Amino acid sequence: MNYIYAFAEDQTLTNQELGGKGANLAEMTRLGLPVPAGFTITTAACRQYLASAKQETGFLEDELMKAVHILEEKTQRQLGNTKQPLLVSVRSGAPISMPGMMDTILNLGLNDQTVIGLAEMTNDPWFAYDCYRRLIQMFGDVVYGIDKPIFEAALTALKNKRQVQKDTDLTLVDLKQLIETYKGLYVAAGQYQFPQSVDQQLRLAIEAVFKSWQNPRAQTYRRLNQIDGAMGTAVNVQQMVFGNYQGQSGTGVAFTRNPATGEPGLFGEYLLNAQGEDVVAGIRTPEPIATLKAQLPVIYEQFKTIANQLEAHYRDMQDMEFTIEAGQLYVLQTRVGKRTAPAAFRIAVDLVDEGVIDRPTAISRLKPTMIDGLLHPLFETSAVQQATQLLTGLPASPGAATGAIYFDAQKAQQAHEAGEKVVLVRQETSPEDIDGMVISEAIVTSRGGMTSHAAVVARGMGCCCVVGCQQLQVDYEQRAAHFAGRVLKEGAIISVDGHTGHLYLGALPQQTGVHETTLGTVLSWCDEIAPFAVWANAETPQEVATAFEFGAQGLGLVRTEHMFFGPERIFKMRQMILATELADRQVALAALKALQINDFKQIFSLAEERPCTIRLLDPPLHEFLPQNEAEQAELATALGISLAEIKRRIADKAEINPMLGHRGSRLAVTYPEIYQMQVLAIAESALAVQTTHHHAVAPKIMLPLIGTATEMAYLKQLLQQTIDDYLAENQQQLAYQIGTMIEIPRACLVADKIAATADFFSFGTNDLTQMTYGFSRDDIGHFMPDYQQQGLMPAEPFQTLDQDGVGALMQLAVQKGRQTKPDLSIGVCGEVGGDPTAMPFYRDLGIDYVSCSPYRVPSARLAAAQSQLTLAD
Ligand code: ADP
Numbered sequence: 001m002n003y004i005y006a007f008a009e010d011q012t013l014t015n016q017e018l019g020g021k022g023a024n025l026a027e028m029t030r031l032g033l034p035v036p037a038g039f040t041i042t043t044a045a046c047r048q049y050l051a052s053a054k055q056e057t058g059f060l061e062d063e064l065m066k067a068v069h070i071l072e073e074k075t076q077r078q079l080g081n082t083k084q085p086l087l088v089s090v091r092s093g094a095p096i097s098m099p100g101m102m103d104t105i106l107n108l109g110l111n112d113q114t115v116i117g118l119a120e121m122t123n124d125p126w127f128a129y130d131c132y133r134r135l136i137q138m139f140g141d142v143v144y145g146i147d148k149p150i151f152e153a154a155l156t157a158l159k160n161k162r163q164v165q166k167d168t169d170l171t172l173v174d175l176k177q178l179i180e181t182y183k184g185l186y187v188a189a190g191q192y193q194f195p196q197s198v199d200q201q202l203r204l205a206i207e208a209v210f211k212s213w214q215n216p217r218a219q220t221y222r223r224l225n226q227i228d229g230a231m232g233t234a235v236n237v238q239q240m241v242f243g244n245y246q247g248q249s250g251t252g253v254a255f256t257r258n259p260a261t262g263e264p265g266l267f268g269e270y271l272l273n274a275q276g277e278d279v280v281a282g283i284r285t286p287e288p289i290a291t292l293k294a295q296l297p298v299i300y301e302q303f304k305t306i307a308n309q310l311e312a313h314y315r316d317m318q319d320m321e322f323t324i325e326a327g328q329l330y331v332l333q334t335r336v337g338k339r340t341a342p343a344a345f346r347i348a349v350d351l352v353d354e355g356v357i358d359r360p361t362a363i364s365r366l367k368p369t370m371i372d373g374l375l376h377p378l379f380e381t382s383a384v385q386q387a388t389q390l391l392t393g394l395p396a397s398p399g400a401a402t403g404a405i406y407f408d409a410q411k412a413q414q415a416h417e418a419g420e421k422v423v424l425v426r427q428e429t430s431p432e433d434i435d436g437m438v439i440s441e442a443i444v445t446s447r448g449g450m451t452s453h454a455a456v457v458a459r460g461m462g463c464c465c466v467v468g469c470q471q472l473q474v475d476y477e478q479r480a481a482h483f484a485g486r487v488l489k490e491g492a493i494i495s496v497d498g499h500t501g502h503l504y505l506g507a508l509p510q511q512t513g514v515h516e517t518t519l520g521t522v523l524s525w526c527d528e529i530a531p532f533a534v535w536a537n538a539e540t541p542q543e544v545a546t547a548f549e550f551g552a553q554g555l556g557l558v559r560t561e562h563m564f565f566g567p568e569r570i571f572k573m574r575q576m577i578l579a580t581e582l583a584d585r586q587v588a589l590a591a592l593k594a595l596q597i598n599d600f601k602q603i604f605s606l607a608e609e610r611p612c613t614i615r616l617l618d619p620p621l622h623e624f625l626p627q628n629e630a631e632q633a634e635l636a637t638a639l640g641i642s643l644a645e646i647k648r649r650i651a652d653k654a655e656i657n658p659m660l661g662h663r664g665s666r667l668a669v670t671y672p673e674i675y676q677m678q679v680l681a682i683a684e685s686a687l688a689v690q691t692t693h694h695h696a697v698a699p700k701i702m703l704p705l706i707g708t709a710t711e712m713a714y715l716k717q718l719l720q721q722t723i724d725d726y727l728a729e730n731q732q733q734l735a736y737q738i739g740t741m742i743e744i745p746r747a748c749l750v751a752d753k754i755a756a757t758a759d760f761f762s763f764g765t766n767d768l769t770q771m772t773y774g775f776s777r778d779d780i781g782h783f784m785p786d787y788q789q790q791g792l793m794p795a796e797p798f799q800t801l802d803q804d805g806v807g808a809l810m811q812l813a814v815q816k817g818r819q820t821k822p823d824l825s826i827g828v829c830g831e832v833g834g835d836p837t838a839m840p841f842y843r844d845l846g847i848d849y850v851s852c853s854p855y856r857v858p859s860a861r862l863a864a865a866q867s868q869l870t871l872a873d
C-alpha cells in the first residue's frame, strides 16, 4: 500500500485517505487552478504511526524520499540546497474539517546556510531572515511545545528596545539577532536545538502533525462535533509561496458568500505583506476583500473567477485561502464553508434558485437543530434604545447574550461551573481557548476580523460573537478591559449583540422569534415531500397563532384543563367539583360552559378549516382544589358550608396514586355532565364560528385515557347523542369526530376493538411511556442520572422515543386499529412527536401526522421531510 501521493496523482482517493485539505488540493490541481505543487501523506500513515509503540516514521522513509525528489524536479529547487533551496509547508488535514485544531509549519527547509541562499536567490535578505525567524518560531511551538507567547515576548521586547511599532520596521540586523534569541529559547525551554538538518526538520514536522491529532483541543473539538477519533489526519507537504515577499504580495481568506448572512458575493479579508497565519491569528486587523478590488484589480478579478469556479464545481459555498506572491495568485485551500443557521437557509434557497442544486439536496444540507438557531434571541428594541452602548465591533455570529466578563478561558470555566453566565473577552482567541468558548454565552475580541479564530469557532457553535472591537484594550495582568477612558473589571455584566456588533453595559431583556423568509420557503418544500403532516399542541390563542405562523397544519392537542386555571374560572371549577348535588354541579357547569365557548370560538376562528383536536378534561379533580386555608375558607363561604366540611370534601378527593387514579375518561363515567358540557361548548362555538366566519370547522373530540373498548363505546354513544340532540334541536349540521388518545398500554393491545367506535387515534406518548416503563415522569429525576451514568438508559425516553418498547406497542396499535378501520386517522401528540430522531420510525409506522409544541414545528417539518430523503437514498 502506498502512503504518499503527489497532488492529483490518483483520482480514486477520497477525503478518508487524503483528508479534506489534501483531497481538495488534488481536485484543484486537476481543475488546473494555480496550486503550489506538493504531496499528501495519507491518514493511514497517521494511524500506522500512532498505533506503533515507538511512534516512528521509518516505514515512510523510502516513499518520502521519492516524493521529495519528484517535488524537487517539479519545482527546480532542492531541499537543503544552499543555492536554490526548496521551502515547504507541512500542513495537517483531517477527513472532516477541524479548523485551526491541528498544526501547520511554514517555511520548512531553512537553516543557517539555506537562508543565505534564499536571500541571494530573491535578492531580499530581509525577507529571507523574516521567513527563517517565523520557521523557528512555528517549529518550536509545534514540534517542541514551546509556547507562541514566549517567542512573541522576545519579538515585542526587541521592538520596544528599537522603539518601533511594526515587525517590518525591524532591520536585517535586528532579525538576525532575533533568530539567535529564538534559538536560545529552545535551549532554555528544555535543552532543545533547532535542527539544522532539513531532513530532520521534515521528519519531525510530519511526526508533530501526526501527533497533533491527539492534542487536547483537537479531542475536545471532535467530542463536541461527534467526529470519529480513529480516523487520523493526513499531512500535506507543499511548496511555499510567499505573501510576505516584496511588491504585490499578500495573503487572505475568503468565502464565496457571506457566512453570517448568506448574502451572495465574495466575502473575506486579506493582508498585504503577510504570511498565511497572520490573517487568522488576528495579529493585525485585515482589510475587507472589497479593498483588494481597488488595490490589485487584476488579481481580484482572477480570484473572483476562481471562487465562482470552485463554488460551481463543489455546488456549495466555499471557504478559500489564497496567497499572492509578487503579483502571482495562488490558491492554497478550499472547503465547504461553515456558516450560521440563517446563512445556511439563505444559501440553500439561493443555490436552488440559481439552479446549482435541487430542492431535496437543499433540504438534506440543513439540520433541524439549526432552526433553534434561527429563532435566536434578539434584544428588545426599546431596551436597546435606552441602554448604554459601550463599543462596537464586527458582528461575527448572531445572537443576543448577557453575562459576566472573564478574560481567560480557565477563569470563565470556573465561573461557569459556579453557575454564572459568562462572556469571554480576549484580545484574540486561539484553539487553546476552546473549552472556555464552549461554555460562554458570548465571545468578544478586540482584534481580528470576520474570519478570525473566534469568529469561525463561534459561528460553528452558534454562539453569539463580536470581534475586532478596536478601541478595546484587554489588560490580562490587571484583569480589566480599557476603552475610551473607561474600565470594565472582571465580573462586570455586559450584553453582546451578535447581529449588530454592539456591546452594552448591564443586562438587556431579549425578544425571541425572528422568522426568516428563507426558512418559510425551505419548509414549504419540506411539506411537499414529507411522509406525514406536522400539527401542533397548543391551547392559548397566542400559542395557536404561533403554531400556524410556524406552519402547523392542524392542532393535534388542545388541552382543556388549563382553561380552568384563571382566577375567576378556578373558583367555578371548585364549586363544580365540590358540589354534592347534581343540580349544584349543573349551575357551576353552566358558568364554565360560557367561558369554554369563548375559548373555543377563538381557537376555531384562528384554525379556520384546519382540524382541531380538543381533549376533554384529563387530570385528577383534586389538582384544582385549594390547598391553603384562606382559599378554603373563601370557598366555604361561597358554598354556604363550614370550613370543616370543605376540608372533609377535599380530603375525600385525595388519591394515593393520582396519575393512575380518578382521571381522564374515568371522570366522565362518574360525572358524565362534565364531558357533556364540554362537547356542547364545542358544538355551540363551532356552529357560531361557521356562521360568523363562513368556513367549516373541523372539531376532533378526543377522550383521554381510554383503556377498554367498552369505555370507548359507552362514552362515544353518550357524547354523540348529546351533540346530535343539540344539532337536531337547532336544525344545524356539524362534521365532528370523536376519537381517543392511545396512552394506556392495554389500549394498544385491544386497539382493534377500540377502533370499532373511535373515529381516530392519537398516541399520547407521555402517559404511554410512563405506563410502559412503570415509572413516573415527575419522579425519574431521582434515578435516571444513575441509569445514564451506568449506560443502562442511553436516552431519556420522554425526550427521545423508546422505539423498542413504546414503539412496539405503537406498531401493534396501528396495525390492529387499521385492521378494523383501514383509513383510521392516526397521529402522535406527545413530547416525542417533535423528536427528529424518531421521524424515520414514524414514517415506517404510517401515521398521518405528528403534533408538537409550536416552537418545535419548524424543525419537525424539516426532520419529517429528511426522513423521506433517507428512504430515497
Ligand atoms: P489551517 O488548517 O490551520 O488553516 P493550513 O495548513 O491551511 O492550516 O495553513 C495555515 C496557513 O498557512 C494558511 O493561511 C495557509 O494558507 C498558509 N499556508 C499553508 N501552506 C502554504 C504554502 N505552501 N505557501 C504559503 N502559505 C501557506
Ligand code: MG
Residues within 6 Å of the ligand: 321, 333
Ligand atoms: Mg487553512
Ligand code: MG
Residues within 6 Å of the ligand: 704, 705, 743, 764, 766, 767
Ligand atoms: Mg395523558
